[in-house]
Structure formats: structure tokens, C-alpha cells
Amino acid sequence: MGSLLDAAIDAPEIREYDVEAVNRKETRPPLYVPRKKIHPRRTHGFFRTFKWWVMAVTLGIYYVTPWLRWDRGPGAPDQAVLVDIPGRRFYFFFIEIWPQEFYYIAGLLIMAGLGLFLITSVVGRAWCGYTCPQTVWTDLFIWVERMVEGDRSARIRLDKEPMSASKLSKRITKYVIWLIIAMGTGGAWVFYFADAPTLLTDLVTGQAATVAYATVGVLTFTTFTLGGFMREQVCTYMCPWPRIQAAMMDEESLTVTYRTDRGEPRRPFEKNADWDTRGDCIDCKACVVVCPMGIDIRDGQQLECITCALCIDACDDVMGKIGRPRGLIDYDSIANDERRREGKETKLRLFRPRTLFYFALWALIGLGMVYVLLTRSDLDINVIHDRNPLYTTLSDGSIRNGYTFKILNKAREQRTLTLHASGLHGAKLKVVGSEDMGDSPDPYFTVKPDRLQSFRLLVTVPPGTLKSDAADLRFVLKEINTGQTASYNSLFRGPQ
Amino acid sequence: MSDHRHVDEFTGIETTGHEWNGIRELDNPLPRWWQWVFWACVVWSIGYWVVYPAWPLVSSHTKGMIGYSSRAEVAQEIKTATAGMAGQLERIRKAPLEQIRTDAGLREFALAGGRSAFAVNCSQCHGSGAQGFKGFPNLNDDEWIWGGTIDAIFRTITHGIRNTEDEQAHQSEMPAFGRDGILTKAQVSDVAEFVLSLSGQAADSAAAARGKPLFTDNCAACHGDNGQGSAEFGAPALNNDIWLYGGDKATIVETITNSRRGVMPAWGRHLDEATVKQLAIYVHSLGGGK
Numbered sequence: 001m002g003s004l005l006d007a008a009i010d011a012p013e014i015r016e017y018d019v020e021a022v023n024r025k026e027t028r029p030p031l032y033v034p035r036k037k038i039h040p041r042r043t044h045g046f047f048r049t050f051k052w053w054v055m056a057v058t059l060g061i062y063y064v065t066p067w068l069r070w071d072r073g074p075g076a077p078d079q080a081v082l083v084d085i086p087g088r089r090f091y092f093f094f095i096e097i098w099p100q101e102f103y104y105i106a107g108l109l110i111m112a113g114l115g116l117f118l119i120t121s122v123v124g125r126a127w128c129g130y131t132c133p134q135t136v137w138t139d140l141f142i143w144v145e146r147m148v149e150g151d152r153s154a155r156i157r158l159d160k161e162p163m164s165a166s167k168l169s170k171r172i173t174k175y176v177i178w179l180i181i182a183m184g185t186g187g188a189w190v191f192y193f194a195d196a197p198t199l200l201t202d203l204v205t206g207q208a209a210t211v212a213y214a215t216v217g218v219l220t221f222t223t224f225t226l227g228g229f230m231r232e233q234v235c236t237y238m239c240p241w242p243r244i245q246a247a248m249m250d251e252e253s254l255t256v257t258y259r260t261d262r263g264e265p266r267r268p269f270e271k272n273a274d275w276d277t278r279g280d281c282i283d284c285k286a287c288v289v290v291c292p293m294g295i296d297i298r299d300g301q302q303l304e305c306i307t308c309a310l311c312i313d314a315c316d317d318v319m320g321k322i323g324r325p326r327g328l329i330d331y332d333s334i335a336n337d338e339r340r341r342e343g344k345e346t347k348l349r350l351f352r353p354r355t356l357f358y359f360a361l362w363a364l365i366g367l368g369m370v371y372v373l374l375t376r377s378d379l380d381i382n383v384i385h386d387r388n389p390l391y392t393t394l395s396d397g398s399i400r401n402g403y404t405f406k407i408l409n410k411a412r413e414q415r416t417l418t419l420h421a422s423g424l425h426g427a428k429l430k431v432v433g434s435e436d437m438g439d440s441p442d443p444y445f446t447v448k449p450d451r452l453q454s455f456r457l458l459v460t461v462p463p464g465t466l467k468s469d470a471a472d473l474r475f476v477l478k479e480i481n482t483g484q485t486a487s488y489n490s491l492f493r494g495p496q
Numbered sequence: 497m498s499d500h501r502h503v504d505e506f507t508g509i510e511t512t513g514h515e516w517n518g519i520r521e522l523d524n525p526l527p528r529w530w531q532w533v534f535w536a537c538v539v540w541s542i543g544y545w546v547v548y549p550a551w552p553l554v555s556s557h558t559k560g561m562i563g564y565s566s567r568a569e570v571a572q573e574i575k576t577a578t579a580g581m582a583g584q585l586e587r588i589r590k591a592p593l594e595q596i597r598t599d600a601g602l603r604e605f606a607l608a609g610g611r612s613a614f615a616v617n618c619s620q621c622h623g624s625g626a627q628g629f630k631g632f633p634n635l636n637d638d639e640w641i642w643g644g645t646i647d648a649i650f651r652t653i654t655h656g657i658r659n660t661e662d663e664q665a666h667q668s669e670m671p672a673f674g675r676d677g678i679l680t681k682a683q684v685s686d687v688a689e690f691v692l693s694l695s696g697q698a699a700d701s702a703a704a705a706r707g708k709p710l711f712t713d714n715c716a717a718c719h720g721d722n723g724q725g726s727a728e729f730g731a732p733a734l735n736n737d738i739w740l741y742g743g744d745k746a747t748i749v750e751t752i753t754n755s756r757r758g759v760m761p762a763w764g765r766h767l768d769e770a771t772v773k774q775l776a777i778y779v780h781s782l783g784g785g786k
Contacts, residue, residue, distance in 0.1 A: 388624055
């Protein structure tokens with residue numbers, strides 16, 4: 001074991017990199033400066049592997065989802081996830097959302113936001129480092145770049161070279177692959193809004209709607225430029241999230257941290273060094289050279305750091321080679337840094353008021369959504385009282401109010417319903433326009449399947465019924481066959 | 497404002513020379529991208545002048561290169577919409593009113609068309625909710641001076657009331673009993689008391705008793721013995737709670753003295769038949785239709 005370690009220490013791979021962090025603490029400009037291109041070097045290790053997996057899973061979900069099928073019976077689309085804008089429906093597997101139920105989407109967005117707060121308070125900018133589309137596609141683009149043009153040193157050399165046939169062919173190859181990926185991004189997006197197989201055929205044969213091509217075009221353009229050329233500039237200058245997220249983090253949140261107490265004073269690697277008199281950091285700059293944001297993590301916490309943890313992989317690799325313990329750069333909290341300085345034991349505090357609060361809120365909304373989803377009805381009524389006129393006095397002195405009521409029939413069959421008004425004695429109901437049923441107290445009528453239908457209703461009460469200018473009135477809609485009901489509380493207005 | 501050049505000591509950039517409460521503004525150049533956008537807009541606008549109608553001339557304006565105008569675009573859209581509705585309108589024109597009312601599809605179309613035609617042509621007098629005003633009947637209630645069946649409503653809209661443009665317009669001439677000297681002031685007052693009692697309002701019973709024979713002689717021919725009214729003569733019912741001009745004593749006296757002669761245009765002369773039919777369906781659906 002000892003000899004192996006020695007061999008590793010002697011290994012020639014331990015090298016110092018000639019690199020300077022683009023966003024170095026000492027030289028950081030106050031405002032925007034023209035971009036200096038970053039050529040991140042390839043890394044290996046736990047976090048790099050984890051990032052590959054996250055990329056595979058997220059991109060996999062993104063590209064595959066529109067192609068999943070879900071049988072909803074005849075007359076309904078069989079795409080598992082579909083935003084049907086012309087039909088005004090949102091389909092998500094067994095859930096079907098109508099425009100009136102958009103609060104489900106709002107709830108999901110709130111949950112996503114709170115989930116982000118929770119994750120950020122626990123492990124810092126995990127979103128930025130692993131799952132943000134900008135990160136994922138940039139990572140993919142850098143991978144392509146590396147495949148075509150080689151690793152860091154080869155790319156730097158190529159950039160400096162004058163234009164030649166081989167340089168041109170490499171550039172063109174890279175751009176073409178980027179363009180294909182970028183088009184795939186926009187291409188996958190539109191499939192969420194129409195039947196995917198049909199739309200694919202239409203797109204290829206030039207039959208698809210202009211908006212589909214425009215969407216693909218815009219997303220292709222943004223993916224190509226943001227992922228290919230702007231990269232870290234997007235996170236540093238365009239994205240608001242790095243500015244906001246600090247509010248979710250506290251001293252116990254885990255972030256990628258350089259252990260100053262262990263690393264300093266840093267000095268170049270020397271064989272058989274006395275590690276008691278110097279720090280573990282050999283200033284090889286491996287952490288800088290792999291950073292896609294072009295920062296030096298040893299400068300401490302920075303706005304640019306997306307906590308992708310590639311510097312951890314790079315540093316752990318070096319620590320292994322020089323025979324020092326891993327974790328000189330690691331996920332750690334500010335509080336632990338403090339504890340170490342005070343000679344206390346470090347600890348991981350996941351359950352804090354902040355994280356518990358975020359989790360409780362998130363879970364509360366989640367449970368609420370599940371409850372509403374499980375108890376929701378496929379029959380709904382909405383009543384709007386006429387405002388003009390508020391009421392009409394009839395020749396015999398009775399008072400009549402007009403209402404517009406809408407029935408939401410989410411079932412895929414026609415229904416026959418009756419409407420009953422309770423709360424006002426002697427109220428007579430008449431549905432205008434539907435078959436004349438006289439002034440029967442409870443009119444009945446039919447609604448078409450899968451439709452929102454509007455009706456006009458007249459409610460008349462005999463003279464002397466109203467005790468004030470307004471009375472409560474409750475409409476109860478009842479399906480004749482199943483007895484299912486839906487109700488709405490409204491008002492009946494009369495003269496002062 | 498100062499003539500001295502002032503250079504900011506921290507940035508080394510010249511300031512604009514203004515100073516407000518010790519605050520100076522750096523004279524930084526405009527952002528390059530902003531200037532690009534500005535000049536691009538200038539170039540764009542020149543192209544726009546040429547391609548689109550833009551310049552007013554003495555009696556006209558430049559027509560642009562592609563012959564576009566927003567007015568023509570609207571006209572085209574209206575034409576398309578009209579063409580899209582032509583089939584339904586033709587069906588409405590041909591179908592009897594009762595059939596339109598009972599056919600769900602036609603009715604829905606007619607109600608929508610009637611609602612918008614009402615808003616454009618009728619709401620000025622009858623109110624946007626057809627609630628009416630003094631002298632302009634409420635179309636939601638169940639009193640119809642000229643009849644409340646769908647056909648009667650259609651006829652009223654087509655020919656109007658007491659207008660001079662249509663010979664078939666409804667005509668009813670209530671005499672101005674007071675002004676023309678048919679009844680004395682005291683008699684008018686007595687008749688008004690009787691009318692109050694007809695409608696169930698508080699009335700001086702002695703005066704009402706004096707008014708009764710006067711009513712029978714002068715008013716019952718049109719308004720009926722019990723003031724029940726007659727759609728045939730356009731005579732409103734006087735024995736209910738609905739008053740077109742108001743039901744208090746003073747207003748009734750005023751009505752008997754000077755008569756009331758509301759006028760409605762003959763819409764058949766201004767609107768096409770299908771529109772009038774849609775209006776009739778809509779007005780009938782407001783709730784008072786018989």
C-alpha cells in the first residue's frame with residue numbers, strides 16, 4: 001500500500017496548471033467586462049458522474065415525455081402529457097385540468113418554488129449546479145466541444161491557431177452538432193402542445209403551424225447562443241436567481257467550500273513535505289482549471305459559484321495522489337468553519353427552523369392539492385347575478401332576478417339535471433331559452449358531454465316575500481340519474 | 497450648471513457638469529448596444545414610411561408599397577366574419593320566429609346576434625340591460641303596451657311607434673285631456689285619484705268615486721273598464737305596479753293633462769330582416785316575453 005502511494009506521489013500527473021480564475025477576487029471588476037473565454041478541463045469523480053446521471057435523467061424526461069401514451073377513451077387525446085391550448089385542457093396522465101382549475105398549476109409552481117427554497121437552504125445552489133437547463137445544456141455543449149476539439153490545452157491551442165482547413169472543419173463539426181442539439185431542444189418543447197407523432201410528421205413535411213416553427217426557431221437560437229457562447233455569462237449577468245438565493249441560505253447550509261484552516265498556507269508540492277508546517281493546498285490550481293464559471297473557490301463563497309462541485313472532484317483526485325485526506329474542498333457549512341476554528345466538532349444540521357418551515361409549507365400545499373384533486377367533482381355550477389337591472393318588478397308586484405349560470409360537465413356523457421333554489425319561499429325558477437316547461441319550480445335540462453354550457457335563469461318571488469333589499473339564495477344542481485349534486489350560493493335582490 | 501470640466505476622482509470619468517445636492521452624474525457614453533438598437537429603429541422607420549401608408553398629403557396620404565391599410569384589413573375581417581355567418585343568417589331570415597326560438601342552435605346564434613345589435617341600436621334608450629328609463633319601457637318586465645309575443649315584438653321593432661317614417665307604425669293618440677280642455681283641472685285630479693285606486697295605491701276615496709264615471713266616459717274605451725289596458729290600442733294597463741312615466745299622483749295628473757306620446761323609430765327601415773328577427777328573439781328572451 002505504501003509503495004503504491006509513493007508511486008502515486010511520484011506520478012507525473014501532479015502538475016501545476018497555468019491558469020488564472022477569470023473572476024478572481026483581487027481582480028474582479030465592479031461591472032460588466034467583455035467575456036474572457038473559459039476552457040474548463042475534464043474531471044472525473046463522484047460529482048462528475050452524478051452530473052452525467054442527472055443530465056441523462058433530466059434530458060431523458062424532457063425528450064421522452066411527449067411520446068408517452070395514455071388511453072383516455074374515444075374522442076380524447078391519448079398523449080400522457082399534453083397542453084391542449086385550442087381545446088383548453090391540460091392532460092397529465094390520469095389528471096385532466098380545465099382552465100377553471102388553473103390553480104392546480106399555480107399550486108404546482110408554488111410547490112416547485114418552495115421545493116427550491118428547501119433544497120437551497122439544505123445544500124445551497126443544487127438547482128444551479130445540476131438541474132438548471134442552462135447548466136445541463138452548457139455541460140452537454142462543452143462535452144461536444146471536448147469530443148470535437150479535444151480537452152483544455154488542445155482547445156486553447158486551437159483558439160490561438162490561425163484559421164485552417166482542419167480548424168474550420170472542427171469548428172463546423174462542433175457548430176453543426178450544437179445546432180442539432182439546439183433544434184432538438186426546441187423540437188421537443190412543441191411536442192408538449194400537440195399530438196407528438198402527428199406534429200413530427202407535420203414539422204418534417206412543412207405542414208405544421210407557423211407558431212410551431214417559430215417556437216422551434218426561438219428555442220434553437222437561445223439554446224445555441226446561451227449554451228454555446230454565453231455559458232457562465234448567463235449565470236453571472238442575466239440570471240436573477242444567484243441574487244435571490246442568498247436569502248434562503250444560512251450558516252448551516254451546505255455549499256462548496258475550501259477549508260482554509262487545512263489548506264493554508266499553500267505552497268507548491270514538495271516531495272516528503274512536512275505537512276505539519278504547511279497547508280495541504282499545493283496550489284496546483286486543478287480546482288480553477290475545471291471550473292466552468294472560471295472562479296477560484298479558494299477565494300471563498302462567490303456569487304458566480306453554481307456549486308457544481310467539479311472542483312471537489314479535481315481536488316480529491318490531487319489529494320489522493322499526494323497522499324493527503326480528501327475533502328480539502330468539500331460540501332461544508334459556514335458554521336462548521338466557525339466550529340473548527342473554535343476547536344469544536346463539526347456537524348450536519350439538516351433540521352433547522354428554516355428547513356422545517358420550508359418543508360412544512362411545501363408539504364401543506366402538496367397535501368392540500370392531493371386532497372382537492374381526490375375530492376374534485378366532474379360537475380360544477382357557477383352563477384352570475386345580473387347587474388343591470390338588479391331586479392325587475394312585474395305587473396303583479398312580484399320581484400324577478402335574472403342570472404346567468406354556467407354548468408361545467410366534465411363527464412364524457414350527456415347529463416340531465418334539475419336546478420333547485422332554496423332559501424326563498426315561493427321562488428319560481430325558469431330557464432330561458434330551453435324547452436318551455438312553464439314555471440315549474442325545478443326546471444330540468446340537459447348539458448352536452450365534456451362542455452361548459454351557459455344558461456339564463458329567471459327567479460321570481462311573489463310580492464311581500466323579500467324582507468330586505470337582498471336575500472341569500474342557494475342553487476342546487478342535481479343530476480337526475482345519479483343524484484350527484486353541485487351547489488352555489490348567490491343573492492336575490494329587490495327594492496329597498 | 498458649470499463651465500468647468502469636472503472629473504470624478506474615483507472613476508476618472510468626466511461628469512456632466514450638473515450638480516444636485518452634491519450629487520454629480522458621470523458622463524458615460526450611451527451603451528453601444530443601445531445605440532445600435534436606436535439606429536436600427538431609425539433605419540426601420542425609414543423603410544416603414546415607404547412600405548406602409550404614413551405621410552399625410554394635402555387631400556390624401558401616401559399609400560405605401562404593398563397597398564396595406566388597417567381600414568382595408570378591418571373591412572376584410574368583417575367580410576370574412578359576415579361570410580362565415582351568412583349561412584346562419586340566411587336560415588334565420590327564412591325561418592319563422594317560433595322555429596328560431598325552439599331550435600337550440602339557431603336560438604343561440606340569434607341571441608348572440610340580438611345582444612350585440614341591441615347594444616348598438618337599442619341600448620341608448622332602453623338601457624344596456626334593457627332596464628328602461630322614464631318613458632322608455634323596461635323590456636325585462638311583463639308589461640307589453642303593444643303586445644309581448646315574439647311576433648308582436650318583431651312587429652313593434654320593425655315598424656316602430658308613432659314615427660313618421662313608416663305607415664304601419666303603431667299609432668295611439670291619447671288626448672291631452674287637460675290641455676285641450678276636455679276635462680277641468682278638478683276632473684283631472686279626480687280621474688287621477690281613481691287611477692291610483694285602480695293600481696291599488698292609496699287614494700282619496702271620495703275623489704276616486706267622483707273620478708270613476710269620468711274614467712268610464714273618457715278612458716275606458718282604450719284602457720278598459722278596470723284599467724286593464726289593451727295591446728290592440730297600445731293602451732297601457734293602469735291596474736298594476738308598472739308605470740312607464742311614473743305612478744305617483746302628480747305624474748298621473750301630468751299624463752292625463754298633456755298626454756304622452758313616446759316615439760320609436762322603424763328599425764325595419766334601418767336594419768335587415770335577419771337582424772330584426774335576432775333582436776326580437778333576444779328581447780323576448782329577456783324574461784318578459786309572453
